[in-house]
Amino acid sequence: MFPTNKPDPSLLRGMTQRRLGRRDALRLGGVSALGAFLAACGVEGKGKPQASVAPDAVEKFWAGKAQNGKLDFANWPLYMDPKKPEIAKFTAKTGIKVNYQEVIQEMGPWFAKVQPQLSAKQSIGFDLMVITNSIQFGQFRDAGFLAPLDHSKLPNYAANAGKAYAQESFDMGNVFSIPWASGITGIAYDRKKTGRDITKLADLWDPAFKGKVGMFSDTQELANFGLLAAGLKPGDSGEEEWKKAAAKLKEQKDAGIVRNYYDQSYVDALGKGEVWLTQAWSGDIFQKNVSDGTDFQFIIPEEGGTIWTDNFTIPVTAANPVDAIMMMDFFYEVENAASLAEYINYVCPVPAAQEQIKKDAATKTGEDKALLEKLATSPLVFPGEADYAKLHYYVDFNTAEEQQGFQSIFEPITLS
Amino acid sequence: MNRVKRTLAPYLLVLPGGLWLLLFFVVPMVTMLSLSLQQGDVVNGYRFTGHWQNYVDAVTDYRTQMIRSLVYGLVTTVVLVVMSFPIAYWIAFYGGKRKSTYLFLLLLPFFVSFVLRTISWRQILTDDGMLLHPLKEAGLLSPGFHILGTSYAVIGGLVYNFLPFMVLPIYVALERIDSRVIEAAQDLYAVPATVFRKVVFPLALPGVFAGVLMTFVPASSDYVNSAVLGSSSTTMIGQVVQAQALANSNYPMASAISFTLMAVLLAGIFVYARLLGTEDVMKAAAR
Numbered sequence: 001m002f003p004t005n006k007p008d009p010s011l012l013r014g015m016t017q018r019r020l021g022r023r024d025a026l027r028l029g030g031v032s033a034l035g036a037f038l039a040a041c042g043v044e045g046k047g048k049p050q051a052s053v054a055p056d057a058v059e060k061f062w063a064g065k066a067q068n069g070k071l072d073f074a075n076w077p078l079y080m081d082p083k084k085p086e087i088a089k090f091t092a093k094t095g096i097k098v099n100y101q102e103v104i105q106e107m108g109p110w111f112a113k114v115q116p117q118l119s120a121k122q123s124i125g126f127d128l129m130v131i132t133n134s135i136q137f138g139q140f141r142d143a144g145f146l147a148p149l150d151h152s153k154l155p156n157y158a159a160n161a162g163k164a165y166a167q168e169s170f171d172m173g174n175v176f177s178i179p180w181a182s183g184i185t186g187i188a189y190d191r192k193k194t195g196r197d198i199t200k201l202a203d204l205w206d207p208a209f210k211g212k213v214g215m216f217s218d219t220q221e222l223a224n225f226g227l228l229a230a231g232l233k234p235g236d237s238g239e240e241e242w243k244k245a246a247a248k249l250k251e252q253k254d255a256g257i258v259r260n261y262y263d264q265s266y267v268d269a270l271g272k273g274e275v276w277l278t279q280a281w282s283g284d285i286f287q288k289n290v291s292d293g294t295d296f297q298f299i300i301p302e303e304g305g306t307i308w309t310d311n312f313t314i315p316v317t318a319a320n321p322v323d324a325i326m327m328m329d330f331f332y333e334v335e336n337a338a339s340l341a342e343y344i345n346y347v348c349p350v351p352a353a354q355e356q357i358k359k360d361a362a363t364k365t366g367e368d369k370a371l372l373e374k375l376a377t378s379p380l381v382f383p384g385e386a387d388y389a390k391l392h393y394y395v396d397f398n399t400a401e402e403q404q405g406f407q408s409i410f411e412p413i414t415l416s
Numbered sequence: 417m418n419r420v421k422r423t424l425a426p427y428l429l430v431l432p433g434g435l436w437l438l439l440f441f442v443v444p445m446v447t448m449l450s451l452s453l454q455q456g457d458v459v460n461g462y463r464f465t466g467h468w469q470n471y472v473d474a475v476t477d478y479r480t481q482m483i484r485s486l487v488y489g490l491v492t493t494v495v496l497v498v499m500s501f502p503i504a505y506w507i508a509f510y511g512g513k514r515k516s517t518y519l520f521l522l523l524l525p526f527f528v529s530f531v532l533r534t535i536s537w538r539q540i541l542t543d544d545g546m547l548l549h550p551l552k553e554a555g556l557l558s559p560g561f562h563i564l565g566t567s568y569a570v571i572g573g574l575v576y577n578f579l580p581f582m583v584l585p586i587y588v589a590l591e592r593i594d595s596r597v598i599e600a601a602q603d604l605y606a607v608p609a610t611v612f613r614k615v616v617f618p619l620a621l622p623g624v625f626a627g628v629l630m631t632f633v634p635a636s637s638d639y640v641n642s643a644v645l646g647s648s649s650t651t652m653i654g655q656v657v658q659a660q661a662l663a664n665s666n667y668p669m670a671s672a673i674s675f676t677l678m679a680v681l682l683a684g685i686f687v688y689a690r691l692l693g694t695e696d697v698m699k700a701a702a703r
Binding site for chain 2: 106108109111112113115139142143193210211212253256258259260261272273274400404407411412414415
């Protein structure tokens with residue numbers, strides 16, 4: 001389900017990264033008095049890239065850590081029923097008070113926001129955070145900002161998680177993370193405004209929708225759609241393909257078709273009629289329709305879509321890591337995984353939840369029953385083989401240079 | 417003892433402000449200057465290497481946004497002068513007893529957060545919002561018509577947000593005009609237009625000068641209005657700095673762009689001060 005034949009990127013990064021010593025730096029800069037003074041203001045390294053985790057890292061981190069009865073949890077908006085039934089259940093069961101905050105809107109800004117505290121080995125105010133397998137996931141991991149997980153504290157995960165999740169290239173063997181949910185990036189549209197069905201990526205380039213098309217500002221998300229629209233596969237793309245994709249995206253922008261490049265705010269823009277069709281994350285649209293009574297459609301384009309995973313992680317400076325890991329395991333109880341999926345409509349990492357949802361449906365009547373039955377068979381929550389064939393992962397990078405090259409190709413599109 | 421006190425007094429007086437400036441202006445500036453010449457990436461840290469290429473990249477990659485920001489700032493400032501002068505004039509000369517009420521009304525919206533006010537404009541102007549929806553329903557506008565996302569929306573937002581910063585200095589300058597000066601002009605048979613051109617306007621110039629300084633600089637480097645009311649075709653340089661610093665963690669590039677912007681704005685202000693010959697104006701106002 002999650003095929004990867006590339007070596008662990010962190011390993012390669014550790015081997016290929018060019019390290020710049022301070023002495024070299026000064027020689028390069030010319031040691032003037034001003035130079036030396038300015039050099040004193042350097043931003044310290046964020047720790048060495050971790051090629052692998054020390055064998056005793058787990059033991060070292062968890063030694064002496066105890067349950068504190070409280071937990072600060074950072075997540076994305078639209079990622080849980082606003083009434084938070086699962087959190088209430090967790091508190092009732094464990095006595096742990098949870099402060100649940102929807103503070104993550106986009107990976108880049110989130111990393112930039114917490115990075116200074118983490119570098120200074122200070123708490124970021126959260127014990128648990130859900131982060132995407134993005135460029136920033138690698139940065140969090142390589143900078144040593146993520147606590148290694150003690151799998152002896154995750155019995156439900158071991159019993160119930162889809163086995164393929166242990167094979168995801170960004171965190172082989174789930175050393176630092178376990179999935180919260182996976183999701184699909186496709187196209188959402190307002191049928192009343194577009195006046196026709198949207199089926200393919202090419203529709204995002206249709207001049208008839210000038211100024212009414214939304215795209216994502218995240219470079220990985222944007223690049224994947226550019227690549228697929230240009231008939232290229234993200235999986236085996238390199239600089240040449242990226243340039244072609246960027247040209248395709250620039251053409252869309254220069255023709256005035258793109259209204260804006262959005263973070264999570266695309267949902268609002270769609271709701272306000274600012275965009276008629278937009279790049280979108282699968283579950284958001286379902287929830288928007290349920291909570292606001294809208295009738296937006298979500299499709300996986302003919303040319304293909306993107307699949308990603310959002311992951312539970314514990315920042316290394318967390319004050320309550322034991323409470324955090326208990327919460328992680330709690331969501332791998334089949335019942336809780338099912339109740340979460342029933343609300344958020346994202347890909348569920350617990351296969352047994354499908355049966356549970358069917359069971360839940362049997363206890364309901366009328367509209368609720370129909371909704372749950374539809375959900376249990378929805379390819380957006382439990383994708384089948386054929387669905388996976390159409391879905392592509394984010395572009396993988398072997399070196400930091402490669403990743404910076406990628407960024408410099410796609411950033412100018414969103415930033416001009 | 418007294419003499420020592422007298423010699424020390426000015427230094428003691430300047431001490432709190434001086435320390436403040438040292439701590440909150442000089443230190444960050446030097447840090448930023450250093451950052452702008454560093455190289456590296458966020459995981460391995462940035463090191464000082466005297467990397468001037470950052471400045472070259474800043475100018476070549478983001479020239480468009482820089483020029484766009486200056487144009488927006490300039491248009492905003494001109495619109496502000498044209499709008500603010502009549503307002504300030506009316507309050508100063510015809511406000512009567514209610515002057516302070518009018519000034520209070522002018523400032524009233526600014527008791528609400530800047531970002532919130534800009535977002536409420538978005539609610540009003542949005543494509544299917546209270547303004548455009550009825551017009552579209554009535555068939556007066558095409559369904560695709562939009563105000564948000566255009567330069568007009570961004571400049572409109574800037575004008576709205578900076579209005580008091582232009583009105584108040586002009587008001588203060590006008591308020592200070594001695595009514596006898598105007599009477600004297602009238603006694604010398606000047607028609608109202610001449611009184612305005614030869615007496616009132618020149619005496620109000622220091623206010624205009626201050627207003628321009630207080631609006632052009634922040635308007636050019638603003639990023640909220642473009643982010644909330646604009647689109648990808650109205651990106652201003654402030655947004656680029658914000659994205660580089662807060663989304664990409666590319667602190668050297670963010671700093672290099674900031675310094676370049678500062679240099680351009682300083683040069684602009686310097687030329688402007690020279691052209692307007694403010695020194696004479698200030699002297700006239702002081703008399």
